[in-house]
Amino acid sequence: MALIYIGDLFPILLTTVLFSALATAHRVLVPNKYSAFLQFKQEEDTKKTAQSTAIRIVYLIVGIIFLNCILKFTGIQIAIGIFLSCFLNIWPAIIQHQLLRLRKSGVKWLLLIGYVCFVVFSVLVGGITIGLLIPILRGERQLFWLDNQALSIVITLLTVAIPIPLETVIAKFSCMVIVQDIDTFLEEVYILEKQLNMKCPEIQNNKYVIDNVAKECDINVILLKTILQLEIFYRGRAYYRIIERVLCKCFKRSAIKRDISIGIAQMKISTVQKVMRKNPYDFIRDITNDEMNIKVCGKYLRQLIDEYQYKLEKEYYSIEGKYSDVFDYIACQYSGGIPETKERTILIYSAILRSMCSNSPLVYAGSREREEYSILLYSPYDETLSYQNFQNLVEEIENLGIIRKQVLVGQKEMKIELFCRDSYNLSIVQNVANRYNLQMKIE
Missing domain, CATH: 1.10.357 (Tetracycline Repressor; domain 2)
Incomplete structure (x- = not known):
């Protein structure tokens, strides 16, 4: 039977x-x-x-x-x-x-x-x-x-x-x-990295929104996308989102009182209030919208990066021994953790952010969706250009994109950071770099 x-x-x-x-x-x-x-x-x-x-x-x-x-x-x-x-x-x-x-x-x-x-x-x-x-x-x-x-x-x-x-x-x-450090979760971090490289429907559907928000807030697309993917993976399941929408649209007072996490970025209502500087009742119905949620997330990440840079420069004693780097700071603040006793989720967040973003600038560096690229031109082996050649180089490439930074220090260092707008201009920059015997790195 x-x-x-x-x-x-x-x-x-x-x-x-x-x-x-x-x-x-x-x-x-x-x-x-x-x-x-x-x-x-x-x-x-x-x-x-x-x-x-x-x-x-x-x-x-x-x-x-x-x-x-x-x-x-x-x-x-x-x-x-x-x-x-x-x-x-x-x-x-x-x-x-x-x-x-x-x-x-x-x-x-x-x-x-x-x-x-x-x-x-x-x-x-x-x-x-x-x-x-x-x-x-x-x-x-x-x-x-x-x-x-x-x-x-x-x-x-x-x-x-x-x-x-x-x-x-x-x-x-x-x-x-258990004394928890990142070594405790190496296997989980490895698996999570592989999962984040897979296609995520929520990210794919909002890829242009993510790119626009990253550009407006001047933060790296990879950083914003990684944060969103982590939140979707850990807390953004479909049935969570349904419950959140019902609470925010039908039981606004209860949602605000409980300070629930909302939307694709899973931001607490109190955090959204701090970023938007508005009464929660003014945005509670709209914050479940993906586009608005991502915009608030981008602004918050920009604030966290600025806070960390300020504390690092002006108040180093307040972060000494608490945060290993900016990714650790973002993970701890975003997840609402205590820096002295970092929990499992925070350790994993910081490790993933560091792994995905450490080789990229924190500022907006273009994306595949826009065909925009952040380029670094530099001279190899301390063989810099003469002043006249350097000026000629700048004139040749200044119409191909936006020059963020240019450095020429005698015979020691030559570096230009260029923001290139499309793949065609990228190929021209590559040809110019070859003529001047420069190294080119796309970030």
Whole structure:
């Protein structure tokens, strides 16, 4: 006898999507009352864990009643759907901490047991709801042993209290101290770099908007694009965006009060308010629009770069030992992290930004969409041009683009930074560089 049939696939899929969406809504709408297993281990906030557990049980019961009583899904279909949604929830953490290896420490065994307990308890709630709670609500079953009010109170308290201490005990025994630096996440950074090089529909659809914003704000297109891709990958999933739109258009007061992250750039409402210098009610409906969201993101990145340069020049003591470079500063400020204790996401952000952008200038350097290029002409081996040849060179190329910078220091250094507007002019610049025996670098 088969456990499931083809006709069960759609109910199972719908159940998985429903409970995944409910878990996401829990995390997005009430983040101060959401606690994952590892999060409890770090914070040791029993009250927050109790509230999170209670909310999880409530939405499981309500969802199961909806699926079973209204959509007529069977217990097997619902149980498998709950299992899959829980599995998808814990799978990233299992992979990150390599908990599937046969040879692992006792701490990691306890971590794995904790995740297994999470799945088992969730499925158990489904079984109890379908087998006991729903029949009682329908009047099909009665539990006479609960007629004793004292026993009813004791059982109720035990039902609520047992899961929380059990999770607490497991977390205490699995106490794990990890000194996090970027070496901790080298494999994840490597995988993420490969994923960022793949085509992203949201980026492709907005590539001209991204280029225009980068040019207006005078920031590198690669920097802006990388930030957007990271936010899409980590927090910008489609169902997040749907929830954000509903909140911003129908529940504006709640969205502003909770200071949720919004849009393709996943910027907090308070950050948008600081950048735009407007009342949140004036932009809350429009900030979910990709174009506006990207514009605010570009302006914010420009502000962060300027802040870092100012602090580096005027107030070096305030960033000494806190930020390794401008990419570390951007990652920390954008993600709202504490520089002294950088979290996993911030370390990964800074590493990715450094990897993708370190060989490019922070200012706008053109893009493939516009066929605009930032060019550096320089003399090799300290063999500079004479003053007259240098002037002739400048006259030849000044109509081919915008000269950002030109340097001629006697017989020591010759350098010209040119912003070239199209591939045709680029080829002419290359010919000129060859005639003057100059090196040419396209950034």
